[in-house]
Amino acid sequence: MNSDLPATPDPDAMISVRHLYKLYKDFVALDRISFDVRRGERIVVLGPSGSGKSTLIRCFNRIEPHDGGILSIDGRIIDEQTELTQLRATVGLVFQNYNLFPHLSVLDNCTLAPRLVRKTPRAQARDMAMRFLTQVNIAEQAHKYPIQLSGGQQQRVAIARALCMQPRIMLFDEPTAALDPEAISGVVKIVNDLSAQGITTLCVTHEMGFARHIADWILFMDRGRILEISRPAQFFTHPATRRARDFLDQMISC
Amino acid sequence: MATSMARPARRGPRRMPVLSAALCGVLALAGHARAQAPALPGFIHDGTLTVCTNPTLPPMTFVNGMDVNAVAGIDMDIAHTLAAYWHVPLVITTMEFTGLFPSLAAQRCSMVASGLIRLPAREQNFDAVAYQDTALVIVARAGTKPLASMADLSGRTVAVQAGTSYSARLARENEALAARGRPPIIIQQYPTEDQVVQQVLIGRVFAFASQDVELYYRQEQLHGRVGVILVPPYPEYGHFALYIRKDAHDRALLEQAVATLEQDGRIAAIQKKWAIAPDPARALSQPAPLFRWGVFFAALTSAAFARGAFITLTVAVLSHLTAIMISIPMALALNGRNAMLGLVLKGYVSVFRGAPTLLQLLFIWNALPQFLPIFREGWFTPFLATWISLSINESAYQVEINRAALAAVDRGQELAGDALGLSRRQVYRHVIFPQALRIALPPTMNAFISLLKTTSLASVISLPELLAVTQMEVARTFEFTEYYAAALVYYLGMVFFLLFVQKRIERRFAWADRHRARANEF
Numbered sequence: 158m159n160s161d162l163p164a165t166p167d168p169d170a171m172i173s174v175r176h177l178y179k180l181y182k183d184f185v186a187l188d189r190i191s192f193d194v195r196r197g198e199r200i201v202v203l204g205p206s207g208s209g210k211s212t213l214i215r216c217f218n219r220i221e222p223h224d225g226g227i228l229s230i231d232g233r234i235i236d237e238q239t240e241l242t243q244l245r246a247t248v249g250l251v252f253q254n255y256n257l258f259p260h261l262s263v264l265d266n267c268t269l270a271p272r273l274v275r276k277t278p279r280a281q282a283r284d285m286a287m288r289f290l291t292q293v294n295i296a297e298q299a300h301k302y303p304i305q306l307s308g309g310q311q312q313r314v315a316i317a318r319a320l321c322m323q324p325r326i327m328l329f330d331e332p333t334a335a336l337d338p339e340a341i342s343g344v345v346k347i348v349n350d351l352s353a354q355g356i357t358t359l360c361v362t363h364e365m366g367f368a369r370h371i372a373d374w375i376l377f378m379d380r381g382r383i384l385e386i387s388r389p390a391q392f393f394t395h396p397a398t399r400r401a402r403d404f405l406d407q408m409i410s411c
Numbered sequence: 412m413a414t415s416m417a418r419p420a421r422r423g424p425r426r427m428p429v430l431s432a433a434l435c436g437v438l439a440l441a442g443h444a445r446a447q448a449p450a451l452p453g454f455i456h457d458g459t460l461t462v463c464t465n466p467t468l469p470p471m472t473f474v475n476g477m478d479v480n481a482v483a484g485i486d487m488d489i490a491h492t493l494a495a496y497w498h499v500p501l502v503i504t505t506m507e508f509t510g511l512f513p514s515l516a517a518q519r520c521s522m523v524a525s526g527l528i529r530l531p532a533r534e535q536n537f538d539a540v541a542y543q544d545t546a547l548v549i550v551a552r553a554g555t556k557p558l559a560s561m562a563d564l565s566g567r568t569v570a571v572q573a574g575t576s577y578s579a580r581l582a583r584e585n586e587a588l589a590a591r592g593r594p595p596i597i598i599q600q601y602p603t604e605d606q607v608v609q610q611v612l613i614g615r616v617f618a619f620a621s622q623d624v625e626l627y628y629r630q631e632q633l634h635g636r637v638g639v640i641l642v643p644p645y646p647e648y649g650h651f652a653l654y655i656r657k658d659a660h661d662r663a664l665l666e667q668a669v670a671t672l673e674q675d676g677r678i679a680a681i682q683k684k685w686a687i688a689p690d691p692a693r694a695l696s697q698p699a700p701l702f703r704w705g706v707f708f709a710a711l712t713s714a715a716f717a718r719g720a721f722i723t724l725t726v727a728v729l730s731h732l733t734a735i736m737i738s739i740p741m742a743l744a745l746n747g748r749n750a751m752l753g754l755v756l757k758g759y760v761s762v763f764r765g766a767p768t769l770l771q772l773l774f775i776w777n778a779l780p781q782f783l784p785i786f787r788e789g790w791f792t793p794f795l796a797t798w799i800s801l802s803i804n805e806s807a808y809q810v811e812i813n814r815a816a817l818a819a820v821d822r823g824q825e826l827a828g829d830a831l832g833l834s835r836r837q838v839y840r841h842v843i844f845p846q847a848l849r850i851a852l853p854p855t856m857n858a859f860i861s862l863l864k865t866t867s868l869a870s871v872i873s874l875p876e877l878l879a880v881t882q883m884e885v886a887r888t889f890e891f892t893e894y895y896a897a898a899l900v901y902y903l904g905m906v907f908f909l910l911f912v913q914k915r916i917e918r919r920f921a922w923a924d925r926h927r928a929r930a931n932e933f
């Protein structure tokens with residue numbers, strides 16, 4: 158990730174964004190966003206509530222289609238012609254409130270998409286699901302329903318479910334929002350594991366400790382714009398913008 | 412309207428002289444044959460005698476037994492005898508009482524034989540030929556003191572069958588009462604004769620007007636619970652008559668036929684068969700117990716009730732399934748973005764929820780054939796009409812249940828499906844519908860139970876469902892408490908069974924309940 162960018166997207170970057178626009182009616186949710194993310198990097202997106210963080214990461218798997226600018230994922234330009242099934246297999250997303258399927262067991266939550274989208278045979282899908290459930294340390298709950306699990310356990314199921322599509326990019330929308338400190342360190346470990354496996358991760362978070370621990374880069378947003386892209390050490394000690402300083406002050410005071 | 416080919420005439424058509432001659436010999440032995448077939452009247456179309464009747468008036472014309480299409484009674488026996496006399500096949504067509512004369516005028520019947528009194532007013536438009544003497548009687552509960560004259564009914568309530576001439580006759584009596592400054596007779600009209608009698612039995616009205624012939628026949632069913640309190644001197648109520656379209660020649664032929672049958676004793680045999688003579692011993696039989704368990708259990712285990720319940724359940728299930736099929740795409744469209752389509756659907760829902768279900772049923776059955784002749788054909792049965800109207804009606808309710816259930820599924824579920832790369836179809840099939848189903852199940856089950864009971868409305872368009880069967884049995888036997896109780900047991904049985912099924916299905920939704928989900932762990 159770097160700040161002085163060429164006008165065209167970088168085909169070697171995992172994610173490359175140029176002048177990305179997103180409008181809700183006449184409200185500008187994303188305003189001329191540009192940056193590059195390299196393979197395996199861990200990006201943390203910070204910013205006040207309503208600044209467009211969720212909107213930004215949702216553009217990457219086209220759950221929210223962008224309205225202008227160029228978005229390139231793994232060297233391919235994403236637009237209305239993009240094959241969504243393939244894009245979404247490349248880009249996994251873990252929602253802030255997990256959105257597990259309540260009517261399916263943990264195991265079935267994980268095997269549904271591989272079976273329907275990739276046509277993976279049932280047994281093979283189960284094996285893979287158990288592998289990822291083991292990786293996120295929740296394999297013993299495989300036959301329970303989501304309603305029987307704690308927030309942290311549901312979070313890990315949601316991660317395993319996304320991993321079962323074997324994505325190259327994982328997007329996390331506030332993965333730590335409802336978790337106790339112990340569970341947060343569990344997520345830190347998972348993200349680091351993924352990065353070690355070469356999976357690129359983007360996390361939206363409000364948890365400063367979490368951001369400091371995992372981020373290769375901090376991306377600070379406000380009102381739909383990127384105000385700062387910097388290393389965590391730099392960002393937390395010498396934020397470049399006044400908005401970032403105010404934001405950090407507020408975060409620390411509460 | 413149900414049309415049935417009655418028992419085939421004793422002879423083939425006149426066009427088959429060989430067979431005719433052979434049968435002549437056989438019938439001569441039976442003492443019935445005529446040397447030569449009499450001249451055919453003009454009302455016999457296409458060589459067939461078509462008799463229209465409203466079979467609700469024992470012993471003249473009624474459904475005797477479980478088969479709705481088997482019309483019996485004096486009138487039917489007369490019709491058979493006439494058909495045999497003319498050597499033509501007989502077709503009996505049943506219909507509402509009020510439809511009889513219009514059908515005769517429209518040439519849909521050769522003749523009306525339906526326990527009709529010979530009345531001057533009717534003879535202005537149709538020809539009548541009498542075949543049976545009778546008298547109007549005023550009947551009250553057993554033990555009521557006989558009256559001296561019609562004036563004694565002043566201020567009392569009298570029940571009559573709607574569409575008969577009795578109410579007009581009583582109205583004339585009221586004019587006389589009014590002239591003398593006395594309160595009028597209160598006239599209540601009921602759609603069928605058996606309901607008229609019931610009102611007296613339960614004591615809601617003081618008396619009813621009827622013909623003596625009916626009463627003699629009814630006394631057996633009524634176990635002497637009613638008695639004649641007055642035979643008013645109304646000469647115009649002296650004869651039952653067959654009605655035909657005005658035609659002096661036809662009338663003469665019919666009169667000749669009836670006269671012949673009277674002379675050769677065939678009409679006397681019919682009268683004897685139906686026992687139409689006053690029988691004081693029968694009227695004095697012991698009073699009936701309040702509730703006869705034997706009758707109740709016989710009704711409960713009868714094939715007629717089982718079949719009625721089966722039709723009720725079948726038409727309800729089919730209608731609801733159809734309603735669900737129609738209403739799922741409607742609910743999706745209502746939740747969707749097409750405003751125009753949404754408006755059209757809202758109109759549909761308003762119309763079919765707003766109009767009474769009974770009106771919709773009558774509209775489909777009676778009004779639709781006016782616009783589209785294809786619905787006049789035989790394939791458009793009462794069952795089909797009920798199925799169609801209840802499906803449409805129910806879909807208007809079901810669409811709201813479906814819409815609410817779909818809206819109640821968290822929008823994040825759809826996003827999660829999308830994010831995993833599922834197609835639109837897969838998202839609905841595997842993610843949204845299973846969850847909406849659980850939300851929709853209890854209200855859908857409620858709606859179904861309600862629909863099951865609504866099917867009883869179809870008795871008005873002659874669908875032999877449970878309530879229609881019950882009413883027919885009551886009309887035949889007058890054991891209404893027992894038959895109503897049996898019907899109640901059937902309806903309750905069906906509803907409780909459905910509630911049981913619902914509980915079983917809900918158990919499959921353990922995922923929605925933390926505690927039960929735990930119990931299901933393995």
Ligand SMILES: Nc1ncnc2c1ncn2[C@@H]1O[C@H](COP(=O)(O)OP(=O)(O)O)[C@@H](O)[C@H]1O
Pocket residue numbers: 181184186204205206207208209210211212213
């Ligand atoms: N579907 C939508 N329709 C209209 N406005 C939206 C929609 N989604 C988000 N917004 C608006 O866009 C802005 C950014 O939202 P979001 O990306 O969710 O912010 P964040 O995740 O940073 O809190 C907010 O002002 C929000 O109100």
Ligand SMILES: [Mg+2]
Pocket residue numbers: 210211212330
């Ligand atoms: Mg957000």
